[in-house]
Amino acid sequence: MTMADDIEFSDREALLFHSQGRPGKIEIIASKPMATQRDLSLAYSPGVAVPVQAIADDPSAAYDYTAKGNLVAVISNGTAILGMGNLGALASKPVMEGKAVLFKRFADVDAIDIEVDTEDVDKFIECVALLGPSFGGINLEDIAAPSCFIIEQALRERMNIPVFHDDQHGTAIITAAGLINACHLTGRDLKDVKLVVNGAGAAAIACTELIKALGVSGDNVIMCDREGVIYKGREGGMDQWKSAHAADTDARTLEDALDGADVFLGLSAAGALKPEWVIKMAKAPIIFAMANPDPEITPPDARAARPDAIIATGRSDFPNQVNNVLGFPFIFRGALDVRATTINEEMKIAAAHAIAQLARQQVPEEVARAYGGRAHSFGPEYIIPAPFDPRLMEVVPAAVAQAAMDSGVAQRDILDIPGYRQVLKGRLNPTTSVLTLAYDAARANPKRVVFAEAEEEVVLRAAIQFKQGGYGIPVLVGREGVRDQLKAMGVTDPESFELHNSVNSPLVPQMVETLYERLQRRGYLRRDVERMVNRDRNIFGAMLLKLGAADAMLTGVTRTYAQTMRELRRVFDNDPDRTAFGIHVLVGRSHTVFMADTTVNERPSPAQLADIAVETAKVARRMGHEPRVAFLSYSTFGNPAGNWLENIRAAVALLDARGAAGDGVDFEYEGEMAPDVALNPTVMKSYPFSRLSGPANILVMPGLQSANLSAKLLRELGGDAVIGPMLVGMEKPVQVATMASSASELVTLAVLAAGGIAR
Ligand SMILES: NC(=O)C1=CN([C@@H]2O[C@H](COP(=O)(O)OP(=O)(O)OC[C@H]3O[C@@H](n4cnc5c(N)ncnc54)[C@H](OP(=O)(O)O)[C@@H]3O)[C@@H](O)[C@H]2O)C=CC1
Numbered sequence: 001m002t003m004a005d006d007i008e009f010s011d012r013e014a015l016l017f018h019s020q021g022r023p024g025k026i027e028i029i030a031s032k033p034m035a036t037q038r039d040l041s042l043a044y045s046p047g048v049a050v051p052v053q054a055i056a057d058d059p060s061a062a063y064d065y066t067a068k069g070n071l072v073a074v075i076s077n078g079t080a081i082l083g084m085g086n087l088g089a090l091a092s093k094p095v096m097e098g099k100a101v102l103f104k105r106f107a108d109v110d111a112i113d114i115e116v117d118t119e120d121v122d123k124f125i126e127c128v129a130l131l132g133p134s135f136g137g138i139n140l141e142d143i144a145a146p147s148c149f150i151i152e153q154a155l156r157e158r159m160n161i162p163v164f165h166d167d168q169h170g171t172a173i174i175t176a177a178g179l180i181n182a183c184h185l186t187g188r189d190l191k192d193v194k195l196v197v198n199g200a201g202a203a204a205i206a207c208t209e210l211i212k213a214l215g216v217s218g219d220n221v222i223m224c225d226r227e228g229v230i231y232k233g234r235e236g237g238m239d240q241w242k243s244a245h246a247a248d249t250d251a252r253t254l255e256d257a258l259d260g261a262d263v264f265l266g267l268s269a270a271g272a273l274k275p276e277w278v279i280k281m282a283k284a285p286i287i288f289a290m291a292n293p294d295p296e297i298t299p300p301d302a303r304a305a306r307p308d309a310i311i312a313t314g315r316s317d318f319p320n321q322v323n324n325v326l327g328f329p330f331i332f333r334g335a336l337d338v339r340a341t342t343i344n345e346e347m348k349i350a351a352a353h354a355i356a357q358l359a360r361q362q363v364p365e366e367v368a369r370a371y372g373g374r375a376h377s378f379g380p381e382y383i384i385p386a387p388f389d390p391r392l393m394e395v396v397p398a399a400v401a402q403a404a405m406d407s408g409v410a411q412r413d414i415l416d417i418p419g420y421r422q423v424l425k426g427r428l429n430p431t432t433s434v435l436t437l438a439y440d441a442a443r444a445n446p447k448r449v450v451f452a453e454a455e456e457e458v459v460l461r462a463a464i465q466f467k468q469g470g471y472g473i474p475v476l477v478g479r480e481g482v483r484d485q486l487k488a489m490g491v492t493d494p495e496s497f498e499l500h501n502s503v504n505s506p507l508v509p510q511m512v513e514t515l516y517e518r519l520q521r522r523g524y525l526r527r528d529v530e531r532m533v534n535r536d537r538n539i540f541g542a543m544l545l546k547l548g549a550a551d552a553m554l555t556g557v558t559r560t561y562a563q564t565m566r567e568l569r570r571v572f573d574n575d576p577d578r579t580a581f582g583i584h585v586l587v588g589r590s591h592t593v594f595m596a597d598t599t600v601n602e603r604p605s606p607a608q609l610a611d612i613a614v615e616t617a618k619v620a621r622r623m624g625h626e627p628r629v630a631f632l633s634y635s636t637f638g639n640p641a642g643n644w645l646e647n648i649r650a651a652v653a654l655l656d657a658r659g660a661a662g663d664g665v666d667f668e669y670e671g672e673m674a675p676d677v678a679l680n681p682t683v684m685k686s687y688p689f690s691r692l693s694g695p696a697n698i699l700v701m702p703g704l705q706s707a708n709l710s711a712k713l714l715r716e717l718g719g720d721a722v723i724g725p726m727l728v729g730m731e732k733p734v735q736v737a738t739m740a741s742s743a744s745e746l747v748t749l750a751v752l753a754a755g756g757i758a759r
């Protein structure tokens, strides 16, 4: 196969990728434990008879007792494998396995590939129709036109689950989204656009139909196939689907058709578009060369011919990937979740608009990271979101589900769409579900949060996301130039951001007064205080908070944690009677563990250890977890004996006493114990007297050495996501990020502070 020079893998690597380990790309994993005889009895005979009878009595019970409702079949006969042509059912298997994997990765839809070895349309229809009971939906793939039209139509009529030919409708939805945005960027009105479509197969016909439905005039569209322009009256190589798009034109070749055209839409074959024809297109032409794996024209060739063009391909190694992977996982997610009987026009148009809109919003960092740090913002090189954009999972299924309900094809209603969007977010990323309560709390009661280091780009990105997410009002500390920075980052209304600095803040005299009163007996002269307020953004930002101009504060990106804490301590005390300390939260797929104190107290006293347990338990509850506290040590209940255990034992005794006195110790705790005893139920069994009813989810660490080391090791080497460090116990909600924090991590800390979770 010919590959473009810049693809960074060889054919051998592609084969190795598929053959290494288990051959292929998918496997099936049981969703229920199969460990014991009892499990077997329940899962298989005799237990399985019960759901069998329930489904026989009421077929809709299949959605409750089997995987049907989340299972999609990816079905092909291999007659149009990508742009490679008819290579047969078996050869299509790598593509179909690939589509199944994409369903799972992007939208948590379980999918299985089925290759049907026939080109006989009736046999194919019969085969698929009979598979209906197994699946929640059918995704037809890489079936050549015109058979695909007959097959899809017949199956849609016969089956009561969604049947969707991805190459037709998935492609059409994404193409429409890309075209809407490309026209927007080049100041074109869809109804005036002159469009040339190359290809008259599954993808081309469906794209053209949807684009016409969106407002492009039929008179302005010319479609071409291998024989050239499909014009009214042409006789050779025609069928009813091509005839429907035959143009009233004198143009006979693709070259003729392209003269003055605004848009080229290629859904045909590699190399079909010559650079010299592109030169004839209108100003700022839009070129979607979507054949896979090799496009109709390579982006470098298209760019060389037309530097003013917007260029898209179906591939992930160039900007603007217009590929149905952006659609099918999320469209099925929404359709399955409302048990839609079909995927109708309303649902497709809702998906197209949702995707188009998403591209116009600020791009989150996860996306930039997934694409090697290439930053995106809406423009000619970024007309459509990238498949790794986690927001697709939140917005597209919700739009599709809503459209299904509105158009009457949903069998189950989702009434709480904001709640559904949260569920969708949590479905992919356990970290976001842990944070759901925090995000909800912040959004319900938006607070003013000081972003003290707003001249840093990462901080500004976080502030923009914080504002756009509706989590609160960022209060930026920085020079006037920050507004230009905001503008350069795509913010259209930088004036709407509140910006403070000591040069023009009317609060400075009051800040100096208040801080001097606090520090005058701690070795500071008034002029020291003046200098601090005027020059140090942490002091200035903290004073905004102290004086009530904001509700919370975020800093830490420009100075070390210890240095930042020293500065904050000049302004803030601990909350009276509380210990200030840090918490890291480790989020795995099946567990969440809070670890404290990971940042502040080098050798916590027994009273501090007890406080850390009580306060961390409160934070865990605020994040939806019932606390079980383990006081960690290298030693478990006195073995081995050592000199370092007294503090821990005294802390446990203090909690016993506080509990006996009814003083807020309403959670399980135990210690001292080693981490395996705290976390591993099997090891735990050796200590039947332990008061923990299950694995601990709060680990109170014996000292800063072990705590900070553990947190950092887990962040660098562990497989889990790590949230934090959160700072709790200060007089005001202040969060100190680590210097390497990403914008998403900063947003999380701001949300934890604003939502009152970390306080
Ligand atoms: N980026 C994306 O998301 C997607 C891209 N595609 C790509 O679109 C292409 C077509 O796929 P699909 O519609 O499923 O396949 P079909 O087999 O249904 O259709 C192929 C069409 O392309 C036409 N064609 C082939 N070669 C040429 C050429 N040199 N000049 C003009 N027309 C040509 C054929 O013409 P004729 O009718 O005369 O035989 C036919 O109409 C493939 O390259 C595929 O990879 C498809 C789906 C999604």
Ligand SMILES: CC(=O)C(=O)O
Residues within 6 Å of the ligand: 081, 082, 083, 142, 166, 167, 291, 292, 314, 323, 324, 325
């Ligand atoms: C992307 C796709 O489905 C195709 O090229 O056929």
Ligand SMILES: [Mg+2]
Residues within 6 Å of the ligand: 082, 141, 142, 166, 167
């Ligand atoms: Mg395909």
